[in-house]
Amino acid sequence: MSQTEEFTNICEAPIGVFDSGVGGLTVAREIMRNLPNERIVYFGDTARVPYGSKSKDTIIRFSRQIIRFLQTKKVKAIVIACNTASALALDEVEKDLDIPIIGVLKPGARAAVQTTQNGKVGVIATESTIHSHMYRKYICEQDPSVMVFGKPCPLFVPLVEEGWLKDSITEEVAHRYLEELLEVGIDSLILGCTHYPLLRSLIRRVVGDSVNLVNPAYETARELGELLRDQGIANPGYERQKAQERYQFYVSDAADKFKRFANSILPYDVETTKKINIEEY
Amino acid sequence: MSQTEEFTNICEAPIGVFDSGVGGLTVAREIMRNLPNERIVYFGDTARVPYGSKSKDTIIRFSRQIIRFLQTKKVKAIVIACNTASALALDEVEKDLDIPIIGVLKPGARAAVQTTQNGKVGVIATESTIHSHMYRKYICEQDPSVMVFGKPCPLFVPLVEEGWLKDSITEEVAHRYLEELLEVGIDSLILGCTHYPLLRSLIRRVVGDSVNLVNPAYETARELGELLRDQGIANPGYERQKAQERYQFYVSDAADKFKRFANSILPYDVETTKKINIEEY
Numbered sequence: 001m002s003q004t005e006e007f008t009n010i011c012e013a014p015i016g017v018f019d020s021g022v023g024g025l026t027v028a029r030e031i032m033r034n035l036p037n038e039r040i041v042y043f044g045d046t047a048r049v050p051y052g053s054k055s056k057d058t059i060i061r062f063s064r065q066i067i068r069f070l071q072t073k074k075v076k077a078i079v080i081a082c083n084t085a086s087a088l089a090l091d092e093v094e095k096d097l098d099i100p101i102i103g104v105l106k107p108g109a110r111a112a113v114q115t116t117q118n119g120k121v122g123v124i125a126t127e128s129t130i131h132s133h134m135y136r137k138y139i140c141e142q143d144p145s146v147m148v149f150g151k152p153c154p155l156f157v158p159l160v161e162e163g164w165l166k167d168s169i170t171e172e173v174a175h176r177y178l179e180e181l182l183e184v185g186i187d188s189l190i191l192g193c194t195h196y197p198l199l200r201s202l203i204r205r206v207v208g209d210s211v212n213l214v215n216p217a218y219e220t221a222r223e224l225g226e227l228l229r230d231q232g233i234a235n236p237g238y239e240r241q242k243a244q245e246r247y248q249f250y251v252s253d254a255a256d257k258f259k260r261f262a263n264s265i266l267p268y269d270v271e272t273t274k275k276i277n278i279e280e281y
Numbered sequence: 282m283s284q285t286e287e288f289t290n291i292c293e294a295p296i297g298v299f300d301s302g303v304g305g306l307t308v309a310r311e312i313m314r315n316l317p318n319e320r321i322v323y324f325g326d327t328a329r330v331p332y333g334s335k336s337k338d339t340i341i342r343f344s345r346q347i348i349r350f351l352q353t354k355k356v357k358a359i360v361i362a363c364n365t366a367s368a369l370a371l372d373e374v375e376k377d378l379d380i381p382i383i384g385v386l387k388p389g390a391r392a393a394v395q396t397t398q399n400g401k402v403g404v405i406a407t408e409s410t411i412h413s414h415m416y417r418k419y420i421c422e423q424d425p426s427v428m429v430f431g432k433p434c435p436l437f438v439p440l441v442e443e444g445w446l447k448d449s450i451t452e453e454v455a456h457r458y459l460e461e462l463l464e465v466g467i468d469s470l471i472l473g474c475t476h477y478p479l480l481r482s483l484i485r486r487v488v489g490d491s492v493n494l495v496n497p498a499y500e501t502a503r504e505l506g507e508l509l510r511d512q513g514i515a516n517p518g519y520e521r522q523k524a525q526e527r528y529q530f531y532v533s534d535a536a537d538k539f540k541r542f543a544n545s546i547l548p549y550d551v552e553t554t555k556k557i558n559i560e561e562y
Contacts, residue, residue, distance in 0.1 A: 047339050048329045053442075058328050058534045158439040161334075169453055176450070253339045279560045 011235045014039035014248070015224070016070030016078040018063075021049035022261045023157075023194030024081030027104060029266055030221035031079070032247070035228070037235040040247045041073045045278060047252035050157060051084040052126025052193065059128070063089035067097070068281040069250070076233050079224060080104065083192050083216070084126050087134040100227055107223045108190050108216025109138035112146075115212045116188040119146045122181040122211075125192030127152040135192060149184055153177045153193070160195045166202060174199070174206045181207075188212045243268040252278040292516045295320035295529070296505070297351035297359040299344075302330035303542045304438075304475030305362030308385060310547055311502035312360070313528070316509070318516040321528045322354045326559060328533035331438060332365040333407025333474070340409070344370035348378070349562040350531070357514050360505060361385065364473050364497070365407050368415040381508055388504045389471050389497025390419035393427075396493045397469040400427045403462040403492075406473030408433040416473060430465055434458045434474070441476045447483060455480070455487045462488075469493045524549040533559040 015035075017028050021044045028042050043066050045051075051059055063085050070078060078101040080086045086103025094101050112121045123135045129152075136148040155173050164170045181189065189211050191197050197215050204213065228234035247270070251258045255273040262270045296316075298309050302325045309323050324347050326332075332340055344366050351359060359382040361367045367384025375382050393402045404416045410433075417429040436454050445451045462470065470492050472478050478496050485494065509515035528551070532539045536554040543551045 047335060053535075054328060055535045154443055155436070155439050158436050162435055169450060169457070172450055172453070254334075254336045 010076050010233050012039070013074050013076035013233075014041045016041050016043070016067075016073065016075035017081050018043040018045070018066045018070065018078070018085075019080075019082040019194060020044070020051040020084065021046050022258060022265075025262055025265045026194050026197050026215075027079065027081035027217040027220055028247075030217045031224060032243075032267065034221040035225050035234075037237065038228075039235070039241075041070060041075055042247065042249045043069060043278075044249070044251045044258055046254050046258055047278065050126070051082060052128050052154065052157065054084075054128060056088045056128075056132075059085055059088040060092050062278075063093050064096075065278050065281040067093055067101075069276065069278060072281075073248070075099065077101065077224070077228065079220060081194060081217075081220075083194060084128045087125075087129045087132040100231060102220065102224060102227065104194070104216040104220045105134055105192075106138050107219035108192065108214055109135055110142060110223075111216070111219040112188045112190050112214045113139055113142040115214060116146060118185065118187045120184060120186045120188075121146055121148050122178075122184075122186035122189040123148060123150045123192045124153045124156075124177065124181075124189065124196065125150070126157070127154055129192055135190060149181055149186060151177055151181055153196075156199060157193065157195045160198050165198060170199070171202055171206065174203060178203070178206050182211075186211060188214055190214045190216065192216065244271045249273040250276050252276065291357050291514050293320070293518075294355050294357035294514075295322045297322050297324070297348075297354065297356035298362050299324040299326070299347045299351065299359070299366070300361075300363040300475060301325070301332040301365065302327050303539060303546075306543055306546045307475050307478050307496075308360065308362035308498040308501055309528075311498045312505060313524075313548065315502040316506050316515075318518065319509070320516070320522075322351060322356055323528065323530045324350060324559075325530070325532045325539055327535050327539055328559065331407070332363060333409050333435065333438065335365075335409060337369045337409075337413075340366055340369040341373050343559075344374050345377075346559050346562040348374055348382075350557065350559060353562075354529070356380065358382065358505070358509065360501060362475060362498075362501075364475060365409045368406075368410045368413040381512060383501065383505060383508065385475070385497040385501045386415055386473075387419050388500035389473065389495060390416055391423060391504075392497070392500040393469045393471050393495045394420055394423040396495060397427060399466065399468045400424075401465060401467045401469075402427055402429050403459075403465075403467035403470040404429060404431045404473045405434045405437075405458065405462075405470065405477060406431070407438070408435055410473055416471060430462055430467060432458055432462055434477075437480060438474065438476045441479050446479060451480065452483055452487065455484060459484070459487050463492075467492060469495055471495045471497065473497065525552045530554040531557055533557065
């Protein structure tokens, strides 16, 4: 009986999802859509955002603090929803953990390999993600014949945060950034930063219809589902709790601002977001 | 004798200068030019940069940690070289201190009041600085007849960091941001973020010759000099140490990247920059 009890408990435990800020909500949204039975504890590191220009050591230290916080919430698995932290910290932090942890890079890489016809894949992401070459590494592990062309796009995140999602200036910046990828003839483009799916329709206009856009958020939710089923820790019961009870949000700064952004992205209204001091973990 | 000794000591102590990252080097540069006898200990919070979109509570906490670090270096005075931290934290942190501390806002406000002829002053800065209304408060204290028009320019910092200092896209962004300030007819414009002086020539083109550009960095160095003389703690002797010994640089992340940027801004070559864990202070 106690074994069943324990099993029931771990299935009901939440998934920990973290990001440098609000961008990871695009990943949380896919998990909500695809795995509606699962609870989520989300953490956004809004006091130290962005991660994309910072060093590996620092991103590992920040990720360890956040994982220690998520473990106080008894999460059964962790998703690193941030591309930069997935690229720089996943290999290090998974060594210490006795629960499964996945990032967004491997699922994104796998989808791109399945999608490309001509073997030329583009990756747009933060500077730290591109310079880590981790997308190239994961794609090469899957299919070494695929060539990967990376391009850092550091202005995309501030442009999204300025709200200029369909702006002529943003389109000009996108032209500048994407030109060289189009010149080499990519047929698949990984949106390798959680903010970029919010620019999807603008990027679509710039690259045309012949380039496939890969959103790692969607693939990550799918792989998380498989992982939970494989390990027998998926939540099987239909969850009767309201979304407000099923999903919890924590940030390291500016909880109200986060809540407003979350409400513009998520399919339900977030009622409360709690601010914690992440440096204490 | 011991009194003289003590006096000699405090005059020889360094000035602590801090910023969220590299931008404050434009203030350090003015101090080096105007007060060549003074030593400087500079701290750039590169692990948590930028400050401009973060909350008052968080900026106060970060500033307190940095001040505690600077005090371990026995600084005789502190300059908050960051506009956002000057706006949000100066009033709080100066309560705890027994050494003088100044920010960049009051000197910038004073210069703008002296400069304006038509009583219409524009301020461009980060969101947090503009929403604090502290430039308006300081200007109003000096001369309540002056009207202050604030405009947050959140894309300027990432554009400077992308290196697009003379780019057509940056010029288009500047037009968009500055249009409303030009429409109301300002004749003085405070460059209220330490990165903005690096866009000075581009901003000059956009606003034309009739608008005076006020750089608080220059005014701050001047006021610091007055303060040191008034309190009798200026370093009177000609400093024979080389710049490399007189100036020390600390950061919370990516010391090498900081050093490269510092060398492009400062009039001498920075040899070493040390990384510390600021969260421990």
